[in-house]
Amino acid sequence: MATTANGLAALEGHVPDEEKPGFKTGNHAGQVRTCETTGLPVCLTAQRFIRLNAVAAVVFLLIGGVAALLLALTRWPTVHLLPADWYYRVLTAHGLNMLILWIIFMEIAILYFAGTTLLNTRLASKGTAWVAFGLMVAGALAINGAVWSGKADVMMTSYVPLQAHWSFYLGIILFAVGALIAVINFLATLYIAKRDKTYAGSVPLVVFGATAAAIIAVVTLLHGAVVMIPTFLWSLGLTEAPDAAWYRLVWWGLGHQSQQVNVCAMVSVWYLLGTLTTGAKPLNQAVCRGAFVLYILFINLASAHHLLVDPGVGAGWKIWNTSYAMYLAVLASMIHGFTVPASIEVAMRKKGHNKGLFGWLFAAPWKNPGFSAFFLSLVIFGFLGGITGVTLGTQQINIIAHNTLRIPGHFHTTVVGGTSLAFMGLAYYVVPLIFQKEYPAKALARLQPFVFAGGITVMAIAMSFAGSYGVPRRHWDINFTGAQFSAGFDSTAHLMMGLVGIGGTIAFVGLLIFLLLTVAAVFFGRSNAGKKMEAW
Amino acid sequence: MSISFPEQGWFKAPSAGERLWIGLAIAWCLVLTLAMPYWHFKGKQNSTGEAYRVTPAEFYQRAQKFIEAYKVGEDRYTAIVQPPPGTDVYLTARMWRWDPVLKLKKDQTYRVHVGSMDLNHGFSLQPVNMNFQVVPGYDHVLTLTPTRAGEYSIVCNEFCGVGHHTMAGKIIVEE
Numbered sequence: 001m002a003t004t005a006n007g008l009a010a011l012e013g014h015v016p017d018e019e020k021p022g023f024k025t026g027n028h029a030g031q032v033r034t035c036e037t038t039g040l041p042v043c044l045t046a047q048r049f050i051r052l053n054a055v056a057a058v059v060f061l062l063i064g065g066v067a068a069l070l071l072a073l074t075r076w077p078t079v080h081l082l083p084a085d086w087y088y089r090v091l092t093a094h095g096l097n098m099l100i101l102w103i104i105f106m107e108i109a110i111l112y113f114a115g116t117t118l119l120n121t122r123l124a125s126k127g128t129a130w131v132a133f134g135l136m137v138a139g140a141l142a143i144n145g146a147v148w149s150g151k152a153d154v155m156m157t158s159y160v161p162l163q164a165h166w167s168f169y170l171g172i173i174l175f176a177v178g179a180l181i182a183v184i185n186f187l188a189t190l191y192i193a194k195r196d197k198t199y200a201g202s203v204p205l206v207v208f209g210a211t212a213a214a215i216i217a218v219v220t221l222l223h224g225a226v227v228m229i230p231t232f233l234w235s236l237g238l239t240e241a242p243d244a245a246w247y248r249l250v251w252w253g254l255g256h257q258s259q260q261v262n263v264c265a266m267v268s269v270w271y272l273l274g275t276l277t278t279g280a281k282p283l284n285q286a287v288c289r290g291a292f293v294l295y296i297l298f299i300n301l302a303s304a305h306h307l308l309v310d311p312g313v314g315a316g317w318k319i320w321n322t323s324y325a326m327y328l329a330v331l332a333s334m335i336h337g338f339t340v341p342a343s344i345e346v347a348m349r350k351k352g353h354n355k356g357l358f359g360w361l362f363a364a365p366w367k368n369p370g371f372s373a374f375f376l377s378l379v380i381f382g383f384l385g386g387i388t389g390v391t392l393g394t395q396q397i398n399i400i401a402h403n404t405l406r407i408p409g410h411f412h413t414t415v416v417g418g419t420s421l422a423f424m425g426l427a428y429y430v431v432p433l434i435f436q437k438e439y440p441a442k443a444l445a446r447l448q449p450f451v452f453a454g455g456i457t458v459m460a461i462a463m464s465f466a467g468s469y470g471v472p473r474r475h476w477d478i479n480f481t482g483a484q485f486s487a488g489f490d491s492t493a494h495l496m497m498g499l500v501g502i503g504g505t506i507a508f509v510g511l512l513i514f515l516l517l518t519v520a521a522v523f524f525g526r527s528n529a530g531k532k533m534e535a536w
Numbered sequence: 537m538s539i540s541f542p543e544q545g546w547f548k549a550p551s552a553g554e555r556l557w558i559g560l561a562i563a564w565c566l567v568l569t570l571a572m573p574y575w576h577f578k579g580k581q582n583s584t585g586e587a588y589r590v591t592p593a594e595f596y597q598r599a600q601k602f603i604e605a606y607k608v609g610e611d612r613y614t615a616i617v618q619p620p621p622g623t624d625v626y627l628t629a630r631m632w633r634w635d636p637v638l639k640l641k642k643d644q645t646y647r648v649h650v651g652s653m654d655l656n657h658g659f660s661l662q663p664v665n666m667n668f669q670v671v672p673g674y675d676h677v678l679t680l681t682p683t684r685a686g687e688y689s690i691v692c693n694e695f696c697g698v699g700h701h702t703m704a705g706k707i708i709v710e711e
Contacts, residue, residue, distance in 0.1 A: 021541035040539075085698050118539055155695050159656045161672060162697070202546065205538040244656060244671045271538035281537050285546040287554055310669045311587030311676035318585065319572050327565035334561040338554070343538075390568070395582050396575050402667040403658045403693040470665040472658070472693035477701040480691070484612055484633055487662060487689035487704035 021201025023120040027192065031122060037433060037532045038276075046116040046123040050109045050434050052133055054427070055522070057105035060140060061420075062515055064097030069508040072459070074476070076501020077494050084476045085153065091474060093147045095156030099415060100175070100258070101140050106423045107213065107265045108132070108182045109430070114210035114268070115189035120198040124188035132182035139175025142167050155474060157255065160231060160247045169232035176228070180221045183214045205282050205289065206275075209268030212292040217261045219300060223253030245312035249303075256303040259415060263333070264295050266377070266419045269426050270340050273374035276429055277365055277536075280347040288339050294332035298325050305393035309402045315395070322393045330390055337382045344375075368536035373425025373449035380453060381418030384460060389414060403474075405500075406467030412460040416507075421453060424514050431518060432533035437525030442536070445517050452510025459503030466496035583668070586677040595651035595675060599626035603636050611637055611706070624649060627690075627705075629657035629670045631697050634690050634705025642711055645681045658693035661707070667693060682709040 018024060023041070026032060031044045067090045073081040074090075082090060116123050123129060146152040151165035158164055190211065193199060203211070227250040233239045271288070274280040282288045304321030307313055348360035355363075365371045388410040392401045401407065428445065431437055439445050469490050471478055478497065480487040528534070550558060576582050602617070602625070609616040615636040619625050621644030628635045630653035640646060650659050652672040659668040670676060692703035 015544065021544060023541075038539075084701065088695065088698060088700075153698065159694075162655050162695075199541060201541040201544065204540055204542070244673050248656075248669075248671065275537045275539050279537070284548065284550055284554060285542045286548060287550050287558075307669075309583065309667060311585065311671055311674040314585040315576060315582065319576065323569050323572060326569045330568075331558075331561050331565050334564075335558060338557045342553075394568075395572055396579060399581065399667060400665050402669065403660065404665070404667065468665070470660065470662045470691075472660060472691060474695045475693070475701050480702060480704050483702040483704040484614065485637075485689060485704045485706045487691050490663070 018197075019200050021199075023199055024197055026120045026122075026198050027196040028122045035117075035433060036528075036530065040117050041120050042434070043116040043122045045126045045129070046112045047434055049123065049129045049133065050112050050430070053105045053109040053112070054430055054434075056133075056137060056140070057102050057109065057423075058427075058515065058518060060097045060101035060105065061511070063144065064094050064102055065508060065511045065515065067091075067094035067097065068504065068511075072501050072504025072508065075497055076504075077478075077497050079501060085150075087476045088153050088155070088474075089147065089150060092153060092155050093144065096143055096147065098420070099156065100172075101143075103262055103415065103419060103423070104175075104179055104258075105136065106426075107217075107261065108136070108179065110265055110269065110426070111183065111186040111210055111214060112189075113430075113434070114207045115186045115193075118204050118207050119190070119193040121189060121193035121196065124185050124192050128181060128185045128188075132178045132185060135174050135178030135181065137178075139171045139173070139178060142171030142174060144171075146171060157251060158231070159251070160234070160244055161241045163235055166232060166235040169228055169235050172224070173228050173232060176221050176224045180218065183217050183221070186210075186214055202285075205285060206268050206272045208289050209264060209271065209292050212296050213261050213264035213268065215296050216257060216264055216299065220254055220257035220261055223250055223257065227251045227254060245310065248307060248310065249313070252303040252306040253300070256306060257300050259411070260295065260299040260302065260329075262415055262419045263299070264292065266381070266422045267292075267333075267336050267340070269422045270336070270374055270378060271343075273370050273422070273425050273429070274340060274344055274347075277368050277371035277374065278344055278347045280343040282343055283339060283346060287335060291332040291335040291339070294328050294335075297328070299329040299332075301325055302329060302393065305398065308393075308395055308398035319395055322395065327390075330386075333382075333386055337378075337386070340378060341375075365536070367446050368428075369445045369449050370425045370428040370536060372446070373421050373428065373453075376449055376453040377418050377422040377425065380413050380421065380457060384457065385410065385414035385418050388464065401467065403472055404467035405463045405471045405473050408473050409460045409463030409465075409467055412456055412463065417453060417456045417460065421449060421456075424452070425449065427514070427518055428536065429533075431521045431525070432528060435522050435525075436527055436529045437521045438528050438534055439517055439521045440525060441517060441520075444513055446536075448510055448513045448517070450510075451513065452507055455503050455505070455507030455510055457503070459500050459507055462496045462499035462503055466493050466500065469493035469496070471497065583678055586679075588675040588677070589673060590651060590675040592651070592653045592672055595626075595649075596628065596653060598649070599628045599635070599651070602626040607636075608639065614705075616708075619646065621646065623647070626651070627659075628653055629659070629692065629703075630654050632692070632699040632703035634692075634703070637706045637708065639708045639710065640680075640682050642682055642685050642709055645679060648678045648680050650676045650678060655696045656694045657696050657703070658691075660691045660693040662689045662691055664688065669694065682707075685709045685711045 146168035152168035353363035
């Protein structure tokens with residue numbers, strides 16, 4: 001804390017030093033280094049597990065990415081690459097590797113970072129972190145083994161009574177238990193930091209957001225246990241099949257809520273990258289934190305919008321739940337959608353970029369891929385993802401959208417153009433700061449977020465248009481060759497499917513640049529240990 | 537900064553700009569909240585969610601009885617059924633076909649029972665693009681009034697195994 005010489009210190013005198021917000025004595029017992037760039041204390045145990053989880057995340061991103069390219073080239077009518085059975089198999093693998101494995105491994109890395117470095121504490125338990133990581137890797141391998149060997153062509157949702165090999169369900173359970181243990185390790189880290197008084201004051205906003213994500217994750221993973229354990233027992237032949245409608249209800253308590261964990265983690269990463277790239281400060285801590293609390297309280301209701309045209313639940317239940325209790329979780333996103341860019345604007349204006357209404361935005365550090373990935377993620381998630389999400393979650397509109405390509409058109413702008421892109425932006429800081437390696441070919445890295453965002457935007461918009469012509473998702477042949485009765489779609493829908501293929505391919509190129517640069521940096525990059533990271 | 541500890545006294549009311557934005561957002565949320573139930577009653581486009589538990593075997597029996605009673609022909613090994621207006625109509629989904637072909641009259645109302653013999657299926661009526669989930673173990677009752685004559689296809693839009701993309705049925709609406 002800086003002392004002031006102008007007499008103000010006397011006014012603040014009633015706050016003893018040990019209670020002033022900030023870092024106090026850490027509890028690392030020597031297992032710590034000070035980051036040369038940010039000056040933050042990095043717990044060496046946490047650093048190891050941040051690295052391990054980030055590497056695992058990128059490996060599964062690679063698998064999911066190759067699957068994505070194959071799918072884009074199959075749904076592009078002129079190319080129609082894969083045979084039907086492999087299309088469905090690769091689609092199952094794509095969903096699981098991307099939505100579950102890549103994103104959750106990355107989120108565990110974020111939790112370990114936010115829990116330790118920002119609170120000046122050590123990780124609560126090294127052994128627990130190993131157990132969590134081991135279970136998650138074992139689960140991920142079991143899932144991929146079952147899917148790629150053709151024993152689980154059931155899509156990510158695996159709606160019963162469609163049955164996969166038991167190792168598939170076991171893999172999901174192992175992965176979920178591992179993730180739950182990692183989340184508990186994060187919560188325990190918060191506890192020991194408080195107990196050991198490693199800091200004073202309220203936790204930083206990023207830690208608050210990460211904690212909100214962790215709380216939603218616990219609720220999500222419990223839903224996963226409730227639905228997956230009976231399904232696993234059924235796949236072993238020990239019990240009857242669970243009720244198909246019950247499965248859909250509880251599965252979406254897992255399936256959709258895990259997306260809300262992603263939203264929460266992504267918004268925290270937005271705040272983090274906003275600070276790292278422009279020095280932005282949250283304008284009003286109470287407003288930002290209040291919005292996170294709204295997520296915790298209301299976002300779980302959103303799972304219901306998957307059942308809007310289902311039998312088994314009534315119209316009143318559907319309307320109340322899909323409105324997230326009067327759109328209070330949407331309100332939270334609207335608030336972040338204001339506070340995040342506003343904090344950037346204030347930071348940029350303070351640096352003197354005051355020309356016109358948007359001069360601050362043009363002057364923003366667009367050459368920094370950490371910034372461009374973050375800001376493009378904000379725009380894609382907010383304008384495309386958020387608006388389509390609220391629209392599709394309306395009872396009336398859902399009738400013309402359910403299970404059409406409008407649904408993947410929506411979520412490729414939330415979890416891919418939103419979350420995945422934000423996490424890529426994060427990687428441009430994780431690698432230099434935590435792996436202490438510099439990215440090679442920085443010019444290519446500067447370009448990468450634009451290529452990826454452009455491709456995914458074209459693909460998602462084309463998907464949405466094709467879906468509004470009725471084109472189903474998860475479908476190998478929209479010409480219905482060999483079907484009993486003829487069916488098909490407008491020629492505009494075919495044009496849109498071509499654009500899905502082209503946009504998907506461009507997005508894959510963006511992904512490939514990210515993967516190659518990141519792998520090159522981690523394994524062959526110049527070390528910056530003992531130095532500041534090079535400015536982007 | 538979002539990664540550092542907030543100063544003491546950080547808990548304060550939003551400023552004018554923030555209050556305006558949050559106020560607008562809340563107002564919009566309320567509009568959306570009221571719009572959904574309003575159009576549910578006013579628009580009369582939505583299913584009330586009428587559904588009953590039924591075993592696939594029992595649903596099959598009812599559907600067979602219905603087909604025998606009103607069968608008027610056959611098309612590609614599938615019965616064409618013309619039920620009198622106002623009656624209960626049965627449509628079964630299974631890997632990978634829809635049974636039977638329905639012949640309905642324009643502007644007449646039918647109670648269409650949709651059920652599955654095996655897995656989840658998706659009832660997707662094209663080209664009007666109307667979609668409902670078909671869940672095994674449930675009799676999903678849709679009260680439908682066709683408003684335009686013509687031939688419509690029913691495609692499956694819930695993944696139901698490797699033949700999923702060959703699952704298409706037919707509804708004929710006559711003047």
